[in-house]
Amino acid sequence: MTKKKISSSLEDYLEAISEIIAVNGHAHTKDIAKRLQVKMPSVTNALQALSVRGLIRYQSHAPVVLTALGAETAAVIVRRHRALKRFFTEILKIDQDEAEDVACEIEHVIGEKVMSRFVTLSEAINERDDCRQLREYLDVTMPQICVDSKISREDLTPLNELPIGETAMVIKVGENLRGIKKFADLGLVNGTVVTMEGRAPLGDLLRVRVMGSSLSMRASDAAYIRVKITE
Numbered sequence: 179m180t181k182k183k184i185s186s187s188l189e190d191y192l193e194a195i196s197e198i199i200a201v202n203g204h205a206h207t208k209d210i211a212k213r214l215q216v217k218m219p220s221v222t223n224a225l226q227a228l229s230v231r232g233l234i235r236y237q238s239h240a241p242v243v244l245t246a247l248g249a250e251t252a253a254v255i256v257r258r259h260r261a262l263k264r265f266f267t268e269i270l271k272i273d274q275d276e277a278e279d280v281a282c283e284i285e286h287v288i289g290e291k292v293m294s295r296f297v298t299l300s301e302a303i304n305e306r307d308d309c310r311q312l313r314e315y316l317d318v319t320m321p322q323i324c325v326d327s328k329i330s331r332e333d334l335t336p337l338n339e340l341p342i343g344e345t346a347m348v349i350k351v352g353e354n355l356r357g358i359k360k361f362a363d364l365g366l367v368n369g370t371v372v373t374m375e376g377r378a379p380l381g382d383l384l385r386v387r388v389m390g391s392s393l394s395m396r397a398s399d400a401a402y403i404r405v406k407i408t409e
Contacts, residue, residue, distance in 0.1 A: 184231060184288035186200060190214060191224045193240055198250035204241040258285045258293055265300045271320035319371060319408060335407060338384060338400035340373050340374040345408050347371050352402035365389040366403060 184192070194213045198205040211221045229236040233248035244252060259281050266277035288296070303309050303316075340346055346368045351358060365388045366372070372389040382396045 184228075184233075184251075186226060188224060188231075189286055190282075191228060192220075192244075192248060192252045193255045193259065196232065196242060196249070196256055199244065206241055210242070218248070226397040238277075253288075255285065258288065259299050261293070262288075262299065265296070267298065269300065269303055269316060271316070271321070332404055336401045337372070337386070337403040337405050338397040340372075340405060340407070342374050342376055345371060345373045345409055346405035348403060349406050350404040352404075355399060355402035357399070360376075361399075364393055366393075376394065382397075 191210065191214065194210055195205045198213060204208065207218060207221050208224065210225075211218050214221075225236045225242060228234045228248070232249050233251060234245060235243040262284055265279045266272045266280055267274060270277075272280070298344065303312060324342040334349055335346065337346075337348075348366060348368055351361070351366065351368065355361065370388060375385040375387050375392060377397075379382055382392055382398055383394055384393060384397050384400055384401070386393050
């Protein structure tokens with residue numbers, strides 16, 4: 179039987195079945211319902227759909243059994259989820275609960291080619307000796323990147339006043355900024371890390387590094403962007 183794309187909901191069921199079997203040695207419908215926090219009729223409908231697709235063997239009042247195709251498909255889903263969660267926790271420094279939720283959302287839409295390259299990038303950052311400085315930078319910078327509504331106005335600096343060479347995080351972009359969508363498209367949004375690279379000797383132009391690229395902007399526009407200097 180050839181593989182067919184299944185919905186994100188059915189992927190969740192298949193992943194749950196695989197993980198329940200791994201822990202308990204078997205998966206009953208009540209265990210699946212408890213794991214996914216859904217009602218029994220929903221579980222029955224999902225199991226019937228998985229059975230029709232040849233991914234499980236399902237009979238009422240008997241444990242659910244993964245077919246060879248189902249086990250292979252579940253393994254891909256589980257591996258994808260774990261790789262994403264590891265990236266979010268170890269590299270982006272997101273807490274476990276949030277990383278779990280985000281991984282659950284992304285795992286259903288990311289393709290295998292992109293996922294393979296994603297894993298390669300993740301492993302390189304985590305393991306390669308020539309990425310040591312990058313890991314040290316991420317360890318310091320990532321935890322500081324958060325949009326915190328409790329940050330006081332006194333802790334913020336207008337971007338146009340950021341000293342040359344200083345790095346800061348964008349906290350608030352003023353609604354009155356002209357061309358606000360253009361700047362958002364260039365990466366100047368809440369949570370972005372920016373570095374002041376220089377100022378024109380004469381005139382109103384600044385050069386700011388954003389997401390790996392240098393951006394020229396007027397100081398009068400930069401005044402509408404509030405940043406918090408990173409430590």
